[in-house]
Amino acid sequence: MDILQFVIERFNYWIFTVLMMVGLYTVIARGNLVKKIIGLNIFQTSVFIYYISIGKVSGGTAPIFTTEHQKELKKHEHHGDAHHGDGHQVPTHQDGGHQDTAHQDGSHQGDAHDSADPMTMDLHAGDLHAGDANTSATLTRAGEHHGVSTPDLHDGDANALHAPANDALVSQGGDHGGDHGGEIATKATEFIEPLYSNPLPHVLILTAIVVGVATTAVGLALAVRIREAYGTIEEDELETADNVAEFGVADPRQQQDGGQGAGRLNPGGAQ
Amino acid sequence: MRDEHLILRIMMKVLFAPIILFALYVQFHGDYGPGGGFQAGVIFAVAFILHGLIHGVDATRIALPQKVLSIMMVVGLMFYAGTGVLTMLLGGNLLGYDVIDPESTHHAGQHYGILLVEFGVGLTVAATMITIFYHFAGREPEIRDEDW
Amino acid sequence: MSLIEQLPVLPIIIPLVAAPFCLIIPNGRIAYFYAIAISALTFLSCIGLLHGVAAGGTISYYLGDWAPPLGIEYRIDLANALVLTLISGVAALVIPASYPSIAAEANPKQIPLFYGAMLICMLGLLGVTITGDAFNVFVFLEISSLATYALVALGGRADRRALTASFNYLVMGTLGATFFVIGLGLLYQATGTLNMADIRVQLLENGTNRMVEAGYAFIIIGMGLKAAMFPMHLWLPNAYTYAPSAVSAFIAAASTKVAVYVLIRFTFSVVGADFDFVSAMLSYVLMPLALAGMFFASLVAVFQTDVKRMLAYSSVGQIGYMLLGISLGTEAGLQASIIHIFNHGLMKAALFLSVACVMLRLGVHTVDGFNGLAKRMPFTAAAFIFAGLSLVGVPLTVGFVSKWYLLQAAFEADRAWIAFLIVASSLIAVVYVGRIIELILLREPPEDGPLFRDVDGNPVREAPMVMLVPMWILVLANVYFGLRTDVTADLAGRAAASLIGGQ
Known part of the structure; x- marks a missing residue:
């Protein structure tokens, strides 16, 4: 029973950990660039949840200044x-x-x-x-x-x-x-x-969310540009395309003598 | 084009003004309650994104050109940084709003300062959001519909 | 109000106010002169700060007049004043040199945006360094990183691989920053404060627990990703190789150094090396990784056919030296580490700028372009040779000073075997730098073929003056600080003493 209690009392950390791992796994395991960005977002969101949960006071409300209290304030002069x-x-x-x-x-x-x-x-x-x-x-x-x-x-x-x-x-x-x-x-x-x-984690996370939105926008913009330059956003296909452009074969390990002359502007004829 | 999507176009017209109004409410109520520049800016941008979704990005670009957005971003940031510089010029530290109204017994300067800063944030966020939308939606579609 | 009082915030506020205007500057050339002026002003204010700190001790500035630990504090001591000077100095030299190179490599319409992004990147790096608030570090770090992703991706016009490099950098960088935030959250939960000095006070008062340890581990991993600590360096070679040359010069000199600085700051003055788990982390995690990085990355650098990529791998190896100094955990080691942060910035900026000159004229950054360079572009070639010798650690250059202090620190810590490994890995640097120097000096320039003429089809000329002058200033700084060792060594020594001394 103790273990059960231990687990349940910390449910917010479990949620955080599970989400974090889901996000991290997605970033690492998925080859699709957009899916990687989704994974990043899940990962970041887990951190947001963690911050918000540590600021929670049991029985406490959101730190918002409501009008009822304003009236009360006036009563108290x-x-x-x-x-x-x-x-x-x-x-x-x-x-x-x-x-x-x-x-x-x-x-x-x-x-x-x-x-x-x-x-x-x-x-x-x-x-x-x-x-x-x-x-x-x-x-x-x-x-x-x-x-x-x-x-x-x-x-x-x-x-x-x-x-x-x-x-x-x-x-x-x-x-x-x-x-x-x-x-x-x-x-x-x-x-x-x-x-x-505690309002401070909320404030921090507001900032972190803005940063996250900016990162997502930049990441998606890059994905769009990569799609335009390569015609794909699958990581393995991108690698193949680069290898073909540089060594002339899909897998450079099969042909070790390549490499010279690479790096000249625009090897793949990309625009 | 004119006759298509009649319901959508009418609904857009109905919704456009209330969304802007709500954005302004969130913007200026942010001093007392939930809200502020970030949220208001996004809501403001939503109105234009809705316009773009229904009338096409080109129509929205005519209503709100990219040049205007760039200037909005700069002006917004200048509201923010300018408030900071103003407080520095008035003898306080950066963003030490109290120097704006030093006579006040209840920190009126804090209110003025935060209103200015939040207004700047709102402008910048709105302009940035619409710019992001323009750039994503405005690219030449090179994926054909059947490829999806 | 006096300007002196506001000095601590000037390095942040000048680029912050200035950068947005780059959005509405129509012409690349105007943006160029504008960015030069702004970076020079920023550099001056950083020099002023360094001077003020060296003379009068730690400067503290309360943002919004809110006293710490409640408010955000900018806290400048010698350690970050040195890093600030390095960043703004490199920016003030790279930005003037950048125009011909960026005009050739990027879309002309994007040049004003390029300068805006450069200023924002500089602003972010300065902010990370200057702030005394732990969460502020994250915000500024992401500001600079976002600008860097965009800057790297600008290389996509010349080589589409810049786009994938930038994307990988974005993924790794965001993971690193998020790990860092998790670490901060744990520290905040344990101490209830985000002010760096106050976290230290709370930890000394209440001792540590497992949460603090986990938080510190997250911070090490996060910053290790940003600093390209071996084996988390995989984003770095491609990002440096395919970024526009001027961008490579700036980020190679500045951005990883800032991450190393944050590592130092959190290790020594936020958590404190006197806790057992920190010293265990230093000797059992950081030191093996640093040594592995020194050897592995340097060895990989030997086999590169692309000079930029070679320099990028060398950077990973050099990060190893900095981390090695930190991992000794002694004052001498820390001093050597800070000296090397500064010196490595100087030499890598010079090296990447000389590659930028070659790239400008010949359109390549492979070893082929360096064949007989001494005869075709003598000043560029000489700059590369001097900076390269500095990288190896030849006496009379800054590289020697770094290595000397690092060796001393190793002997002082009774770890002679580390000193041996430092020398051994320097020999690898002799190989990869020597290979290029051999091409430059002893080979004949190609008589024919694609590299016989420059990108426009004209005979190859020396690089333009605007690139040569900043590059040679950096080279001369390499020599000057190699001779006047007292300047950097003294400042770094005092910085290390104040970091180790805790408060």
Whole structure:
């Protein structure tokens, strides 16, 4: 039963591994260039799934700032914008009461102060005072709590680590985030709050998807050009065509004395 | 050609404007919710790709020539890089949006900055997507239909 | 705002702002002068950075004013300042030399795009080097790789095999980058941060576990693919051979070096060589592969009939030397490795440029084209000979400096047998370089036949001045840094010390 549990608890890694192997196998085993690109895509997608799954907090929703919370914010007399500092790709910030996100803000303040960069400090000091007393309290606590070297990400991560599906990881980050985790748990009851998944992997994967799309486009464009130049996109046929152009035979191993004179422009008469 | 695919052509006409509108919504709502330049750019491009699928790539090329797309790409990237350079000129670090509106108590500069950058991203992505479509769809077909 | 404060971001922002305009520049020649100006500016800002780092220590720059470890940090220490200078310097020399060659080899309409892609490729390589954020490395790496795929495929007009070479490079490169991302994901999961310095802090604080080890292994494999570490080098010979000559010169000098730099960075200052699994990886995986690469690739190079392909195999062998230096795991080894990264960039750029000159005049890059070259194109021939001797490691050239420090490092690590193998593999380099030098000096140019006249049917002339001057600057740099060893050795030594010292 333990084994079964071991397997089931890590189902996201199994999916990742299987998809990754399917993709890798396709890239290596298939001779058709378009199929190779499909394989590459499957391979990349498996990595995307892996990243998204490590950012998932059990019970957490997508890190999206919804209008209901905005209304709540106004009830709590918060500045909606005050916490928007985390940059565009991470619209995670809720009012200070929301434990995990406030924590992220808070630790960031702590870092900004501790890293003793006056410019950064000023900037974020503005952020700090913009919130109400409630927020500031959290911020200070979080600030104290974190040393210079403890980035806010650890909190998001600590959450992720506490998710049952990821409990294998507690050994590392768990104790690191454990104390915060406890704090989060107690504080969480005081506020009406949605629990958010860690947004950072989403952001990373958004970037990786764009890179993947670009790679696919370039790969397909090359496949089109190869089809035009050779009339085929099967790897073995391409090799045969090259060998015929260079050595005059399909398999150069049969005729060892070829090779001279090759490499002159346009051996295959390709355009 | 005119009389063929009547339903498709009408549906395209009906759908074209809402798709663009949706793209703009995703574009400018990206500051608060899901969305942003990448998604909006692709949706924007979808409208033109739909046009190209139904009326043929040549017709779309007349409506939105490749030259315009190249300029769109450059302008989009300039919005992005330009915002970065602007923040540098204003005394901040690259893309340190807060210097755009230093008086603000709630980081209004972050909003302006990200709107500009996302707009640039949207333009570039849309232009790039349509360009990719043009180049793939616009090549001379040298595979005959029966070969497929 | 002062320019000095913004200096760290200039090598990225200058080409980033400039490259898109190549899309709308109508004329290849305008794009050429434009690209020269941009690459020169970038080079100047890199020199400024190197100077600033050498004088004032590590420079850190916070993108968007977000302090690390939350924000992205550009962190320039001596190690990456040296690599930055190498990349931008090679770009600033190859781009001026590229016009005659690329005009002959590529579609004239594509020349502005070629320069745009060159600038983006340079930007990506600089970005990989400059950033202190692990995920940023991946993004910049893919920016440069995508540009490189397009650049290699430009050779498809002259030889259609460039297309398949580029495709294979794309498949292998993407696999490598994706492996790298998996590794990063594991490191991120274990440490909760993506800032390189912070990953190190977290690992020292919490120790490692199997996840970190797996992540490091993925990173080694991914970067090994990108760096053409033996036996993952199969994409490289074709890509270098069939790419346009100017592109070969640039990517041979710059792109694999950057992957080796990332390997160094992750081995020594992100994960840290003081962990057992890292030193095990170095001595039981990296070192055998490095040695095998040195011998195997050099041996294969001896039998090539195509000079570009020969140089490509030699590059795989030279990567072996760099990895060997890393795999010793000592400061001296690392120093030798960094010196060789720099020096090998100089010599390979010069060699590939001289092949580009031959290609321009004779339209071939096979050994036949080099028959009696000394009589037909004396300056090109002399440049090839000097750079070739540097590749072998003859005293008074940079190649000797690299080998000398590598030998010293091997003796210092009590591994005399490695020193013996280094010398033995250098002898193979004597064979393959000597073969070409013999053709150049001792053979008579063909009296008749296809290579008697140049591609236009005229008597063969010396290559144009715009190609000779950058090539000779590189050759002279080979000699200069071979004599003034204190410059590179001192900088590399300090870089190695700061890398090994951890923080």
